[in-house]
Amino acid sequence: MSDTNLKKTPLNEVHRNSGGKMVDFGGWDMPVQYTAGVIAEHLATREKVGLFDVSHMGEIWVEGADAIAFVNKLTTNDVTKLVDGQAHYSALTNDNGGVVDDLLVYRFDQDKLLLVVNAGTTDKDWDWITSHKADENITLTNASADYCQIAIQGPKALEIAQKFTDINLSEIKYYHFTVGTFNGVDAIISRTGYTGEDGFEIYANKDFAEKLWNDFIEAGAEHGILPCGLAARNTLRLEAAMSLYGHELSDDISPLEAGLGWICKLNKGDFTGREHLAKLKEDGVKRKIVGFEVIDRGIARDEMEVYVGDEKVGVVTSGSPAPFLKKNIGLAFLPTEFAKNGQEIKIDVRGKKLAAVVVPTPFYKRNR
Amino acid sequence: MSNNIPENLRYSKDHEWVLVEGDIATIGITDYAQHSLGDVVYIDMPRVGDSFGAHEAFGSVESVKAVSEVFTPIAGEITEVNEGLNDTPETVNSDPYGGAWFIKVKMENPLEADGLLSSEEYEEYLSNQ
Numbered sequence: 001m002s003d004t005n006l007k008k009t010p011l012n013e014v015h016r017n018s019g020g021k022m023v024d025f026g027g028w029d030m031p032v033q034y035t036a037g038v039i040a041e042h043l044a045t046r047e048k049v050g051l052f053d054v055s056h057m058g059e060i061w062v063e064g065a066d067a068i069a070f071v072n073k074l075t076t077n078d079v080t081k082l083v084d085g086q087a088h089y090s091a092l093t094n095d096n097g098g099v100v101d102d103l104l105v106y107r108f109d110q111d112k113l114l115l116v117v118n119a120g121t122t123d124k125d126w127d128w129i130t131s132h133k134a135d136e137n138i139t140l141t142n143a144s145a146d147y148c149q150i151a152i153q154g155p156k157a158l159e160i161a162q163k164f165t166d167i168n169l170s171e172i173k174y175y176h177f178t179v180g181t182f183n184g185v186d187a188i189i190s191r192t193g194y195t196g197e198d199g200f201e202i203y204a205n206k207d208f209a210e211k212l213w214n215d216f217i218e219a220g221a222e223h224g225i226l227p228c229g230l231a232a233r234n235t236l237r238l239e240a241a242m243s244l245y246g247h248e249l250s251d252d253i254s255p256l257e258a259g260l261g262w263i264c265k266l267n268k269g270d271f272t273g274r275e276h277l278a279k280l281k282e283d284g285v286k287r288k289i290v291g292f293e294v295i296d297r298g299i300a301r302d303e304m305e306v307y308v309g310d311e312k313v314g315v316v317t318s319g320s321p322a323p324f325l326k327k328n329i330g331l332a333f334l335p336t337e338f339a340k341n342g343q344e345i346k347i348d349v350r351g352k353k354l355a356a357v358v359v360p361t362p363f364y365k366r367n368r
Numbered sequence: 369m370s371n372n373i374p375e376n377l378r379y380s381k382d383h384e385w386v387l388v389e390g391d392i393a394t395i396g397i398t399d400y401a402q403h404s405l406g407d408v409v410y411i412d413m414p415r416v417g418d419s420f421g422a423h424e425a426f427g428s429v430e431s432v433k434a435v436s437e438v439f440t441p442i443a444g445e446i447t448e449v450n451e452g453l454n455d456t457p458e459t460v461n462s463d464p465y466g467g468a469w470f471i472k473v474k475m476e477n478p479l480e481a482d483g484l485l486s487s488e489e490y491e492e493y494l495s496n497q
Contacts, residue, residue, distance in 0.1 A: 021406075037461075038432045039407045231406070231433045297454075299410055299430050321409045321432050328410075350428070350435075 009055035010148050010209035018227060025230055026120030028056045033229035041232035042323040045195055046364075049154035050228040050236075051216050054194075054201065055209060058122030059147050060115040060129065064138035067113045071105060074132055074272055076255055078265040082107035087175050087192060090263050091255045092117075092125060097276030099249040099258070101125045104192065106177060114188075116149075118245045132272070148209035152216060153199030153236075156223040161200050163219050165189070169200070183212055194233065196240025196364055238329065239322050241291055241361035247302065247317045248289050248331055257285045257333075259361075288339040289317065291361035292347075294328040296354040300347045306332050307346040307353060313338055316347060322363060329363050330356075371494055372399040374465055378481050379490035380441035382423070385465060388481045393442045396469045397429065397460065400494055406431040408460040411453045414471065419445045422480060426471065429460065442480050444473035 006029035016022065020031030031053070033041060044050050062071055072079040077090035086107055092100040101121045106114040117125045126142050133140065152161055162169050164183040169191075172178055177190035188203040204212060217225060228236075234244070243249050248258045255264050256277060266278050294300050300319035305312050319330030330347075338345070341360055346353040373379070378386040383401035387394040402408065410430040420426050425437040426446070450469050453459060460468040475481070485493060 032433065033406060037407045039409075042432075235432060297410070298412070299435070301435065321430075323432060 007056070009053055010206040011053045011055060011213055014210055014213055015053065015227075020227070020229060023230070025056070028119055030056060031227075031229040032231045034227050036226050038229070038231040038235065039323045041226050041228040042235050044224060044226040045154045045197055045228060045232065045236055046324045047155065048224040049152060049156035049160060049220055050195070050226055050232065051213070051220065052151040052153065052228050052233055053148075053213070054151050055148040055206065056119035057149055058117040058119060058125065058142070058144040059149075059203070060117065060126060061141040061143055062113045062115065062138055063141070064111055064136070066136035066138050067111055068107075070133070070136045070138050071113050071115070072268065072271060074129065075103070075105065076260075076264045076271065076273075076277070077105065078268040079105060079107070079113070080268070084109050085176050085178060087177055087190060088263070089175075091249070091260065092128065093255070093271070093273035093277070094251060095273055095276070097254045097256075097273035097280060098251040099245070099253060099255055100128050100251065102243060102245055102249055102260075106188070106190070108179070121245060146206060147203050148206045148212070149201055149203050150209070150212055150216065151193055151195075151199060151201045152220075153193045153195040153197045155198065156220070156225075157197070157199035160216065160220045160223060160225070161189075161202075164215070174198075183208070183215055185212075194242060195236040196242070196362065197236075197366055234318075235320055235323055238318050238320055238331070239325055239362070239364035241331065241363055243289075244318060254280055254285070256280050257287055257289065259289050285336060287314070287333050287335055289331050290334050290339045290343075290358045291363055292330055292332055292345060292356045293359050293363075294330070294347065294354055294356045296356075298349050298352065298354045299328045300330045300349060300354070300356065305348045306334060307348065308338055308343070313345075319347075325363055327363075331361075334358070371403070371491070372465070373487045373491050373494075375487045377465070377487065378441075378484035379487065379493075380423075380439065380484055381493060382439045382441070384439060384441050386441055386481055386484060387469075388475075388478070391475050391478050392447065393444065393473045393475050393481060394469050395440055395442070395471050395473060397438060397464060398490075399464050401436075402461050402464045402468075405429065405436060405460075406433055408457045411457050411460070411470070413449050413451075413453070414446055416446050416449055420473075429457075438470060440471070440473060441484055442473055442475050443477065444475045446471050447474050448472035
């Protein structure tokens, strides 16, 4: 059963043939898990290696003499600080300091940047970015449909990825990338990820997706590689307390409230929403994203209400069992006065108020 | 996908199975149900002595990704709860018709089970899902 209205990555058939359970994810037909199941996929990534199809992510090129100035005008992080071959995490902000999307900005050279944006927001981002082009000397290209993106993540990712290239991958630092031949084709090899593990994200022409995927599976077999679906991708990023757009971030949530002050360079010069963010920082945020652990038996889920005493004070933005930590954890929005470690809270789980406590994030941090 | 559907059980359209022995009904969820849920990590059970009407939710079963209510297809009073599932909820995935029974119910009306689906009927029902 194939829903023709859904968008498909170049690996759609491969997922179906490898037991992927397909779901509608923001208009994309994507595997939520494979036959091994979300727990096995999650643990494989933490302990060995996991493979993820993230070809649904959007790729937007910004090229020309004003590329850096243009992206610096639209995003919160300081693009002038990037060197060739480096990437950073950033946010596209609206006039109110809310988040249009969170993204990665890659610097190829001073005239060439790549923006990698979320799948469900690619069209919105494209409209936003093109509508904010004034007289800058730049060319914008939405290349999302041209690329596949495959993420290999986990302690064995480096060893396996190294089999496919002569480039010394161990020399690529975290949040850096290189362009070169990978498995015989041109690729962008980026030491980034969304799992809390070491690993790489490989961008290549979509026509090479199937071979690259299958070769990774074959080369990783001896290390116990598993293909991982969106469910494991979510639990892995949640253990690492990474934000998910539409949950911890939205048009109405400021990056400062989401705990992303570190990507808001308020003194770099003007950018969209800067004034609001500066004022918010000066006045102090009224609500913050915090991590929590459920103490009682039971699982907190997205959108459940959070109480302190009898007072409803906030909402769960992401809640789930954590397969590696073997706890029930989550992220929640709380008024700043309650956003402190050790704060006792209650979560309304279908009418039962379960005890939980605010804890430091990330919940999981790998040993380096 | 082929489903394991033992012939000696009765089935509900909510994907519970029922084993009738005298006036006691043992209730669990089917292989199809556990497969749809994925890795089960938590089960919320009622207490012995609680009574439920037919098709009433008696608890919930949660996988990593989702929560699903479980319904008793048969009215009656709970005489036993499988406490072992609290510690090993994954049994629901590995042994849905054996070790992972949920509750035993003293049936108000033992004839009620006759209204449930036979294994052939349940298989037919699944094929139309």
